[in-house]
Amino acid sequence: MPTPIDFYFDFSSPYGYLASERIDALAAKFGRTTDWHPVLLGAVFKETGMAPLTSIPIKGDYSRLDFARSARYRAVPFNMPEKFPISTQTPARIMLWLKGNDPARAVRVAHALYRAYFVHGTDISDVDQAIAVVAEHGVDRAAARAAIADPAVKDALRHEVERAMARGVFGSPYMIVDDEPFWGFDRLDQVEHWLAKGGF
Amino acid sequence: MPTPIDFYFDFSSPYGYLASERIDALAAKFGRTTDWHPVLLGAVFKETGMAPLTSIPIKGDYSRLDFARSARYRAVPFNMPEKFPISTQTPARIMLWLKGNDPARAVRVAHALYRAYFVHGTDISDVDQAIAVVAEHGVDRAAARAAIADPAVKDALRHEVERAMARGVFGSPYMIVDDEPFWGFDRLDQVEHWLAKGGF
Numbered sequence: 001m002p003t004p005i006d007f008y009f010d011f012s013s014p015y016g017y018l019a020s021e022r023i024d025a026l027a028a029k030f031g032r033t034t035d036w037h038p039v040l041l042g043a044v045f046k047e048t049g050m051a052p053l054t055s056i057p058i059k060g061d062y063s064r065l066d067f068a069r070s071a072r073y074r075a076v077p078f079n080m081p082e083k084f085p086i087s088t089q090t091p092a093r094i095m096l097w098l099k100g101n102d103p104a105r106a107v108r109v110a111h112a113l114y115r116a117y118f119v120h121g122t123d124i125s126d127v128d129q130a131i132a133v134v135a136e137h138g139v140d141r142a143a144a145r146a147a148i149a150d151p152a153v154k155d156a157l158r159h160e161v162e163r164a165m166a167r168g169v170f171g172s173p174y175m176i177v178d179d180e181p182f183w184g185f186d187r188l189d190q191v192e193h194w195l196a197k198g199g200f
Numbered sequence: 201m202p203t204p205i206d207f208y209f210d211f212s213s214p215y216g217y218l219a220s221e222r223i224d225a226l227a228a229k230f231g232r233t234t235d236w237h238p239v240l241l242g243a244v245f246k247e248t249g250m251a252p253l254t255s256i257p258i259k260g261d262y263s264r265l266d267f268a269r270s271a272r273y274r275a276v277p278f279n280m281p282e283k284f285p286i287s288t289q290t291p292a293r294i295m296l297w298l299k300g301n302d303p304a305r306a307v308r309v310a311h312a313l314y315r316a317y318f319v320h321g322t323d324i325s326d327v328d329q330a331i332a333v334v335a336e337h338g339v340d341r342a343a344a345r346a347a348i349a350d351p352a353v354k355d356a357l358r359h360e361v362e363r364a365m366a367r368g369v370f371g372s373p374y375m376i377v378d379d380e381p382f383w384g385f386d387r388l389d390q391v392e393h394w395l396a397k398g399g400f
Contacts, residue, residue: 047257057247058370062383072400073390170258179264187388190273200272 004035006176011088013172014067015185017118021076030195038092039164052085077119086125097147109134204235207377211288213372214267215320215385221276230395238292239364252285277319297347309334361397
């Protein structure tokens with residue numbers, strides 16, 4: 001049984017969102033599954049001295065253009081949210097909590113959260129708004145609210161981020177296929193080639 | 201007559217080198233030419249606060265892996281130079297000086313300089329070594345040496361960098377197709393799609 005593709009993403013990452021719309025189909029094409037890992041880029045950026053793309057002079061304006069163009073290029077619905085970037089503890093904790101109980105639903109909920117933010121502009125950093133999104137997928141509102149505030153869930157997310165950084169993850173999306181790392185939505189082509197050839 | 205593709209690159213940029221091996225064929229496929237613009241990323245990085253990829257913690261190691269893998273993916277010969285990055289005033293001035301007299305030869309010489317550095321590890325920041333490379337393409341050694349030290353050539357390069365920055369260039373490679381900007385070797389796919397569709 002081939003190992004899953006590790007898919008690291010931050011819920012505030014436009015390229016992470018774009019990758020989230022392609023990664024499962026890509027994996028399935030080669031008989032693979034995907035292991036979805038929500039991470040917090042804020043913690044990672046502290047280590048690397050990096051900053052959100054849109055905050056960098058000159059490069060920031062280009063990035064906004066490239067988010068939208070890359071979405072059109074791959075025919076993924078996309079609208080740049082007015083509030084950007086956002087802190088993503090809330091959606092990441094919900095995803096991680098669900099993952100422990102029902103991984104398939106966790107992925108459906110992750111898709112719903114990402115689309116709420118990057119298609120409809122919903123502020124998923126807000127607890128009430130995030131809960132409204134996941135409730136549409138049968139998640140119990142009170143249980144979700146409790147999970148977001150649960151020290152054990154907070155710890156689990158902290159450990160997930162630490163494990164990701166220990167594996168070298170420094171951006172979103174970041175894919176690891178059989179120990180080979182790939183960073184960026186624009187590396188899915190190389191991921192596909194890697195899976196097809198078994199390395200290159 | 202369609203306008204040329206503006207191709208901005210720094211001679212110390214691995215992704216710039218990889219793009220240099222594909223850009224002319226890509227342009228020709230759509231009846232276009234390429235206008236090669238050597239720039240100095242050092243000056244650009246001062247504006248944006250960016251740094252050479254390989255100097256960034258964690259990301260640096262990944263970058264080295266990705267340079268080589270991206271080269272294999274596109275079947276471009278590549279060997280990471282021991283001395284990296286280098287300052288690129290010398291090769292940029294040679295290219296710009298030749299471009300004024302014989303643009304076709306300037307491009308052949310740019311290829312030779314890029315390959316000397318990224319295939320054979322020649323330090324093209326060194327005046328003697330750069331001149332040895334270009335002399336193989338019929339460039340007069342004394343004239344090249346004079347051009348590298350010529351205040352008019354230095355000024356021309358400074359203006360080229362200023363014009364590039366005024367157009368929003370912040371990295372290498374950077375392509376502008378009919379006013380649409382594309383940054384990165386991995387955007388050549390989108391450049392091709394843009395040329396094929398006349399925008400998207």
